[in-house]
Amino acid sequence: MLFWYGHGGGGGWGWFAAMVGMVLFWALVITVGALAFRALSRSGPAGEGEPGRRHPGWHPAGPPPDAERILAERYARGEIEDEEYQRRLAVLRSSRAGPAAPDAPKP
Incomplete structure (x- = not known):
C-alpha cells in the first residue's frame, strides 16, 4: 500500500x-x-469490411463494372465535366456497335 x-x-x-x-x-x-x-x-x-469501403487488394464479387457505369460514377463525383461526359459516352456507345465493315470489293 x-x-x-x-x-x-x-x-x-x-x-x-x-x-x-x-x-x-x-x-x-x-x-x-x-x-x-x-x-x-x-x-x-x-470481417470482410463495409460494402462501399475499398482496401488494397479488395475486389467486389461479381462481374467488373462496365465502362458506362465507371464513367457515370466519375461524372457523379465531379471528376469530369458535362461536355467530357457526353463526348466519352458517345464514343463508348458508338464503339459497342463495332467497327464499320469495310466496303466489299466490287468485281
Missing part, C-alpha cells in the same frame, strides 16, 4: 509509479475497446 500509516511507500517515486501504471491501464482498456468495436462493426463474414 502506498504510504501505509506513514511508513515507506517510496516517496515521490511511489506516486510516479502509481500514476504511470494508471495511465497505462486506461490506455490498454481504451485500445482493447476500440479494437473490439472496430472488429465487431465490420459487415460480412470474417
